[in-house]
Amino acid sequence: MSSETGSSLSTVWHRYKQFRNESYATPLLLGIIFGILIVLPALLEVSIAGYSLGTRVSLGMLIVTLVWAYTAQSWNIMSGFTGQFSFGHAAFFGLGAYGTILLVSNYSINPWIGMLVGAVLAALYGLLIGVLCFRYDLRGHYFALATLAFAELLRFIINNIGALGGASGFIKPLPREYADGPGLLAFQFSTDLPYYYVILAFLLIVTTVAFVIRNSRFGLYLFAIREDENAAAAVGIPTFKYKLSAVAISAFFTAWAGAFWAMYFDTIRPDTVFDLLINVEILLPAIVGGLGTVIGPILGSFIVTPLSEIARQSLDLPGTDRIVYGLLLVLIVLYSPKGVVSWPKRLADLLGWQDSPTDEDAVDETHN
Amino acid sequence: MVSTSILAVSSHLSPGIVATAVGVPLQSGTTIVQLLVFALLLGGIYGLVALGLTMIFGVMDVINFAHGALMVLAMYIVWSLSSASGLTPLVFIPIAVVALFGVGILIHHFTIAPIMEAPQENQLIVTFGVMLILISSIEIAFSPNPRSYNIDLGSVGAAGVFIPEGQLYALVISITAVIGMWLFLQRTQLGRAIRGTADNRSGAKFVGINIKRIDYLTFGLGAALAGLAGAAIPLIQRFDPYIGDVYLINAFVIVVLGGLGSFPGALLGGMIIGFVQVFGQFYLPGSVYQVMIFMIFILVLLLRPEGLLGGKRT
């Protein structure tokens, strides 16, 4: 690369860095991201030079990607913001799915109401987990394993209770059984496109919530707890209450994704919604994208899910995609522990565009 | 933690305790004895499966998600060598164990060692990634078809109580492994160094122990133990590339029950899960015993997070 291009790119980087320091930067970036997402389904059809995005990326895949972006964003509030690493978010996901489907199947209660009931149930279950774990001061691995156990517990309970559908679970009823027909009110559509916009709207809501939290007093308290719980208590933050709030909010929103899942995929079973892998799929985009950031979970999901999909589609040998996926996980954790959101900065560092890292004041202090 | 006598464990297992603990209408004496035998055999295998996991956890504070996958790798190594040579699979078990030691060292070198100081979730994700890589590679190399060792094992029995030979061999391997590991940890300088590192990581530096090297050794041994457990399981049942999952989740439970890092704890935890499973399957409908297992798990986590035989809380 010639030094000229280097320096001009470096200028771009510095502009970008300046921009990132502005308070409107994140909302603007989010606006751009959501703008793209709104027109993305239409972009799938555009064909350029014989290659259209649609041959590789389907609407269904985008929906699944958004589902995981959404859950990761929800998970992030508890684990990324507050530092309480949950390995059992499938519990909340599953409760959302079951709350919705049970009510609509057995009592013809509108799934939107069912979703909220499921979400409240999930929040309550989250509170139960939180009260028990925080009361007994479980941290680190122990907390993660406990959340996993609470999720597995639900799976086996439902698996063994016939009234809850047992292992066969539920199939979602037809829209005419509880509403006028397919449509927004019924939470059922005859094509994928409305589903896409529903989950996009969900993502917009949870992202807004996450963004507001990120920039609010409440969020600062959560971060303080994550950084140093004792110090947080010492400056008066009611840590127990705030940790519980974070769990409840996170669980509440995660349940929506379960409800969406149930209405989109028609059937739910303990095996599918409480699956061990769901726990991983929920948290992975946040880690890959950047723990504790608002943009990270969305970017992460758009890397993790489509990449594994594209690998699956383009590698002839079944199973190779999982190897690629596994390698990706390992490489990202090893080489980019701060996630995708840190890539611009890392690139800049790599190419030597960064300002001298030494800070005048820090130097001043240490040399004194 | 590792030092407590293993013999003490077996005294926990007197039939009387178990029979009263179950507290449900008792079946014929033979049936009860038969169930006890099964519980013991299953518990032994579970204990063996948990050994490697607990070792890596105790010394390195790493939860190894790839543990199940390492077990599966060992199964296929033994199976391939045995099918290729026509010899009994038993002779290849030691080879698989050694091979897995090497695999463990490699995994540690490339994935764990660089991030030993990073937050715990990183190690969890990395080992999860390793698991995917291993399982899918095995799937591609060997197809998903179930396999079994080509040996014919019957059962021995007396007075209406049967002991399947496969289970018996597995238990013998399990006990041998525990004793062997115990001797290694108790009687050799290297073994002591591992226990010392687990006990007081910073203290270990001051007697000249290179704890980085101990980490390598530990991960290698953990993988080797996974390999041993893996190589023994086909004596009991058929296997396919996915069988590791089932044992992995149970192993998590066992390790926490017994106390992270505790060898006797792993055996005790294995026995508890073995008993809950066998008696739960017998007396409770469907898979309700699984609910029991996770309830016990949560209770222990809350009330005694250091585990039943765990010394300290990390």
Add this chain to the structure above:
Amino acid sequence: MNDTILETSELKKSFGALVANDGISLSVEAGEVHAIIGPNGSGKSTFFNTITGFYKPDSGSVRFDGEEITGWRSDRIARRGLGRTFQIASPFEDLTVRENLLGVYTEGLGSGIRISKEKRKRADEILELLEIPHIADHEASDISGGQQQLLELGRILMLEPECILLDEPTAGVNPALQNRILKHLRTINEQGTTFVLIEHDMSVISNIADRVTVFDQGQIVTQGSFEEVTADHRVREAYLGQSDDPNAGVADVLSDVEEQSSSVADTSDPVDVPTGGGATAVQQNIKTPKSEGRLVGTDIVTGYGNHKVIKGISVESRDGITCIFGPNGSGKSTLLKSLAGVVPAWSGTLTYNGQDITANGPHENVRLGVAMLPQDGGIFGNLSVRENLLLGGFTVDDPDVMKERMETALDAFPALRDKMADDGKSLSGGQQMMLSFARAMMTGADVYLLDEPSAGLAPSLVDDAFEMATRLVDHGAQVILIEQNVREALRIADYVYILAQGELQFEGDPTTLTDEDDLVELYLGI
């Protein structure tokens, strides 16, 4: 102004067998600056933690501002108006300095989701007050250690507490910044905030404290103005260590040194000191001491993160016992760890017998012959005594040598013979120390670095600790010893370094330290 704002009565807190606070009754007047001093391990930090709800007291009560707050959660106590800082500055690292301040829980300021203008203004005021607005948008992990201390103070000020407990607010802070902190403290105090502070730096205390309480062994020794307290011989004892004769000055102590150091082996009635015979047998197995220093550190600079602790110090081991003294936070321990290779040196060089070992880790140094005893002894609690000793000989490959060393170590510490099968954690404090020494002997090192072997031991055992150190010397080793108990340590010291603020204040023969007041001044950094 004379109301009592904070009052504890008979506050007790123990950890296992260790009684950290043994019935402390203390009252703090509203508006005063109350300093708590006392040697390491005297229970000061535990006292803070117990008052502020981080520990549950075993018994006793805490009243604050007319209200019983015993057993409250720590965050509630903070909101009630009793703030505290931590000894090790604990900023919210991923947040900016400003966010650190805004993260303080202030119910009264603003409401709802938004951070109120008032709160932002308040944060700006505090940034101004502490003269750190220029770093407001830096992440807290990127600022210097001193700035972190300022932030720690600023953060608690956001809470506008009536009373603030400060745990060593100036530890590791350069003098210029220290003055700034003191200036701020005075200003805030004048505005009506009560301060209780733990502090080791006597200049700080003389500068600011209205009243001083002295802790020792979990109890209050005395109370009074700075002058009163420092004049009190009990305080000197608490700091410099008990002397057999309470009226004896340092000079008296030192006059004993000559006689004693040559004949330690024969001293009367040491609890477990072996007879000389074993010692001479061993001497032949160990390299004969050279006259020059084996372990030499030159211009060592080191610290943690961006916190510089040691600012260019040269030390070396010498024949006999080399003592490093200095108040808490002066960097003694860090220096020793740096010599052992535990904390890598940022700059400077380390050599062992002329060989450059600057880049070595501790395990490599042990192999060469430099062994460290960490402050807590670093023993393996879940391993038996025998196993601890065997691991001490981890670097030994020859079983015969191992056996020989084991005999030597057991001859040196025969009390361990009966305990060989017991777990390390089952031993008493003194026995654990013994084990730690014996285990160190097993390494066969000829330079030992001892980090306060007497810390946390009953006074009666302190002598034993020194006895053990001299035993190592008898076996041909050079010993570097960190010690709080200056008086006692001077008895056995052959060479002395005194540190303060990470810099060397004094080095030389202990006999030159005849004037106790000089020593106190040097030591306390007045």
Add this chain to the structure above:
Amino acid sequence: MSTHTMNMDPTVTNPSSRRSFIKYGGAAGIVGLAGCLTDDGNGNGNGNGDGNGNGATVGDSDDSVDTVVIGSNHPLTGDLSFTGTRMDNAIKLAAMLKNEQGGIESLDGAEVEVISEDNQGEQELGSEVAQELVNDGADVLTGCFSSPVTNAATRVAEREQIPFVISVSIDDDILQETPLDYVYRPQPSADRMSRDHAEIMPQVARDAGIEVETAGLFYIDISFGQSVRDTLRDALPENGVEIVQETSIDFGGTADTQVTSLREADPDVIIATTYEAGTVELLRAMDNQDYRPPVLAGCANAALNDTGELAEIGEIANGALATNFGLNPTLDETAEVRERFSEEFDQTMDANVGMSYASAQVIIAAIEEAGSGDPEDINNTLKEIEVTDHIAAMPPVTFRDDGENENALGVLFQVQDLVDRVISPEEFAEAEPTF
């Protein structure tokens, strides 16, 4: 107007070279788009209008069809893949044999091509893979073994208006909960098969003079096992059989305790409902405990209809009575297909695999009868068709309005000399029951 004709290079017939197919499909996409632009009337509603990238679609200028594509959607990896890969192979074999015989006659010997994708047994991939197969030019779909996956996949077929003939998926709900216009199931559902089993199995035993009054159920504790269990709970008492013990097994589990509890209950018959592994474990444990009930039976049991598995289980399996869908032993073709299958893929055919083959035969018959590669035509044909030329042990396949096969049948087998032999109904029987 048929816009769904294919413009494939006839040389692209190797089903495994999917990558080259995609490349070609992508190129064809430009032409397709151009076609759309010039032809406003392109409103057949098969999804081309919304641009789902059906690259194989070309303007309607070309009426000749060289290839008709079957999209096969099965678990090729994951814990269902042992059976899934074989089912996929069975579909391929059916196409291969058809092509060897000269292809689709009514389309001038057009080739049948199978494109396969891996759904990993995951629900979210069911629809994903179905969509990809449609995008890659599938004219008709089949799959998916796991019922939730099939459920998801059939919705895509319905939306895209591509006919979907279920290879194997036993869950009643797939067709019975929602009316679907494009989905067909040749095999009997779980309910149907369990009822047949509860009725016929005890009858056969009683005819041989064996008392069958009590039963013990052994099932895999997932959806499939539980739904068969639930039906048997109703149907067995109706046929004079009392259930005296129920015991379940999990994925990857062993069956020792279960056998002890069955032994303790001592029923006249043990009915096993599991995948291969569960029954292998059951029989191994029985062997180990030297226990054998008067009658061993299986309902929708995969192992007892798999000669490979039977050989591995050994002697103890002999005499077992199993109800399942299966292949028609009275046809020579059946034996040829079995032989060819093991030749081509070095695998054995169990009931699921055989049924998949038969489903593929139904698809091919529909294409032949439709004389068209157009999904709409094939679908219309499926509604009316009566497929007699298949190797399943069933009368001619013909679909009800809900898509279920009117003549779906679970037959009763008995394991004799470690081979599964049909003993009832009579029209397919190849052997007499022996006890």
